[in-house]
Amino acid sequence: MEATAAQEQQRAAVRARGLTPLWACAAVAFLLVAVVTGVLVGPVELGFMRVVESFAAKLHVPGAVSPLNETEEAILWEIRAPRVVLGAIVGGMLALAGATYQGVFRNPLADPYLLGVAAGAGLGATIAIAYLPEGLRGQRALPVAAFVGGVVAVSLTYAVGRSARRERDAATLVLAGVTVAAFFTAWQTFVQQRNTDTLQQVYSWILGNIPSTGWSDVRLVLPYAAVAAVVILALRRVVDVLNLGDDEAASLGLHVQRIRLALVIAATLGTAAVVAVSGLIGFVGIIVPHALRLLFGIGYRALLPLSLICGAGFLVLADVVARTAFAPAEIPLGVVTALVGAPFFALVLRSTRVGP
Amino acid sequence: MSAIELSSVTVRLGGRPVVDAVDLDVGDGEWLALIGPNGAGKTTLLRAVAGLVPYEGSIVLDGRPARELRRTELARLLAVVPQEPSTPPWMTVGEYVLMGRTPHLxxxxxxxxxxxxxxxxxxxxxxxxxxxxxxxxxxxxGEKQRAVVARALAQEARVVLLDEPTSSLDIGHQQQALELLDSLREESGLTLVAAMHDLTLAAQYADRMTLLDGGRVVVEGAPRDVLTEALVEVHYGAEVDVVPVGGRVAVVPRRSPIPRPSGYTPPRERPE
Incomplete structure (x- = not known):
């Protein structure tokens, strides 16, 4: 009897630290605070309780009647809420994709744009802005062009990496990504210089922002982001094994190339989709996973879901700063993420001992 | 019955055969030491058996052609302890050992x-x-090395391939690690194939030795037959005494100035 109790205890000690309920709750609480802040802050004062009542009415809670007038309802449900939701999707996806790339390529400096998705999307967007007629450009064509550009660039990276005579290892792929990104960026710069009249527009797209365009962008992005997140989170245990290196992962029975491809496709599609509507918001994909890693010293199994939730909260808050700091003017979101993110990251780096 | 059977296994890296037509038979429950100078092809041979490099010829594991095995099947038959395993510093021992269960999941x-x-x-x-x-x-x-072996053990494979399992350990820990492997072999009926540089240690523990040089098997047999002064001199370029110790042999380097080519001046004394 005693022996089995000891065994039981021992088995309990051997455990993988996944996402514990405590961490999950803390992360979700952070996201909730961010979302509430995002919905409440703006030029028109809505009030917390009134927003809650309006939300209850939306959910058809019996007896709940929205206290907001028609304009306020529109501000809340057609402008702020979709923008907050879109910001959350973009931030969550970028942080999750960044963490995934870092694990898959065993490179702490990997970000979601590593394999050329940003350069490709940038080229696609620049072409759309420069050459498409005004009417087509805005809502419909630009995200599609950016998405296609991003996917084409990463596919090209894979093709180049594959054609290398050496074994298809992770480092070859990263080098191919650098090559393809340089090529697409050069092309993008060329197109941009030939069409200086649209320079301003291209520039503001590149710096990134969350558009206030209602729910249409959310509908556009959500399916891709959802599928990508499900695939990555389902494979999260394996990312830790992959992070040991190709040889060790293979000798532990993993089909390294196949799993890496699945993860890269998921992360790339998700990134391309969010970049298509938000532009190139930098830093989220590096800072969020790293801050979590430095604070908690955890493996990918817990890091990936936490990155998704905290990345979402982080970008919603960054967007609040972007649209309110110099209201009514907006600061590009990419500038905010770097300005807020870099000092915070430096602080985390200083005050921690548990390295990655 | 053989745990591993290799027949004319050749591995080419950059067109050059690094392992050249190797035939090898490892019995069930046997401890085989692969010895040979640097670049003899020991590590590459282990990698071929583990299915990590493409090879010509045939490798049969537990009666089944290794090429027909899926990655997970291979990993359930055979665990690998690499020379420099990756040990993420933030990972706990429990998490690390649990990763050995990957082929079962x-x-x-x-x-x-x-x-x-x-x-x-x-x-x-x-x-x-x-x-x-x-x-x-x-x-x-030493603790880290034990964690790595624990991960391999958690894999519950019958065969464990070890690449220089003691190279980073002091003599006490070397002895501990090898004694431990030996007792694990006896208890669990493991088959061990270890590439080893330390000939004396290898002779203490291995049942059999295979001496590789230039990718080819030079000689194999019991340690006392393989470790002769002449063979060590020819293949390692080392002058040694092979001394019998308690039924096994020890290889002791003999002090002798290395013959220099005539007209040779040590680099330090060369004029700029």
Whole structure:
């Protein structure tokens, strides 16, 4: 009897630290605070309780009647809420994709744009802005062009990496990504210089922002982001094994190339989709996973879901700063993420001992 | 019955055969030491058996052609202890050993009770009780090595391939590690194939030795037959005395100035 109790205890000690309920709750609480802040802050004062009542009415809670007038309802449900939701999707996806790339390529400096998705999307967007007629450009064509550009660039990276005579290892792929990104960026710069009249527009797209365009962008992005997140989170245990290196992962029975491809496709599609509507918001994909890693010293199994939730909260808050700091003017979101993110990251780096 | 059978296995790296038409038979429960000078092809041969490099010829594991095995099947038959394993410093010993269960799990599955039991068993076999929650970054070299072996053990494979298992350990830890491997072999009926540089240590523990040079098998047999002064001189370029010690042999380097080509001046004394 005693022996089995000891065994039981021992088995309990051997455990993988996944996402514990405590961490999950803390992360979700952070996201909730961010979302509430995002919905409440703006030029028109809505009030917390009134927003809650309006939300209850939306959910058809019996007896709940929205206290907001028609304009306020529109501000809340057609402008702020979709923008907050879109910001959350973009931030969550970028942080999750960044963490995934870092694990898959065993490179702490990997970000979601590593394999050329940003350069490709940038080229696609620049072409759309420069050459498409005004009417087509805005809502419909630009995200599609950016998405296609991003996917084409990463596919090209894979093709180049594959054609290398050496074994298809992770480092070859990263080098191919650098090559393809340089090529697409050069092309993008060329197109941009030939069409200086649209320079301003291209520039503001590149710096990134969350558009206030209602729910249409959310509908556009959500399916891709959802599928990508499900695939990555389902494979999260394996990312830790992959992070040991190709040889060790293979000798532990993993089909390294196949799993890496699945993860890269998921992360790339998700990134391309969010970049298509938000532009190139930098830093989220590096800072969020790293801050979590430095604070908690955890493996990918817990890091990936936490990155998704905290990345979402982080970008919603960054967007609040972007649209309110110099209201009514907006600061590009990419500038905010770097300005807020870099000092915070430096602080985390200083005050921690548990390295990655 | 053989655990591993190699027939005319050749591995080419950059067109050059690094392992050249090797035939090898490892019996069930046997401890085979692969010896040979640097660049003899020991590591590459181990990598071929583990299915990590493409090879010509045939490798049969447990009666089944290795090429026909899926990665997970291969990993359930055969565990690898690499020379420089990657040990993420933030990872706990428990998490690390649990990764040995990977071949028993689908890519989407989570570890179950059985997996935790197997890992817990491996942890206590390697005397790592109480270390489950310790991070790898806080372990000493010897403890880390035990964690790596525990991970291989948790894989529950019959064959363990070890590449220089003692190269980073001091003599006490070398002895501990090899004694431990030997007792694990006896208890669990493991087959061990280890590439080893330390000939004396190899002679103490291995049942049989295979001497490789230039990718080819030069000689194989019992340690006392393989480790002769002449063979060591020819293949390692070392002058040694081979001394019988307690039924085994020890290889002791003999002090002798290395003959220099005539007209040779040591680099330090060369004019600029």
């Amino acid at each position: 689908g890519p989407l599955a989570k570890e179950g009770r059985e997996d935790r039991e197997a890992a817990a068993h491996a942890v206590s076999r390697l005397d790592l009780d109480g270390y489950e929650e310790r991070r790898l970054g806080t372990l000493s070299g």
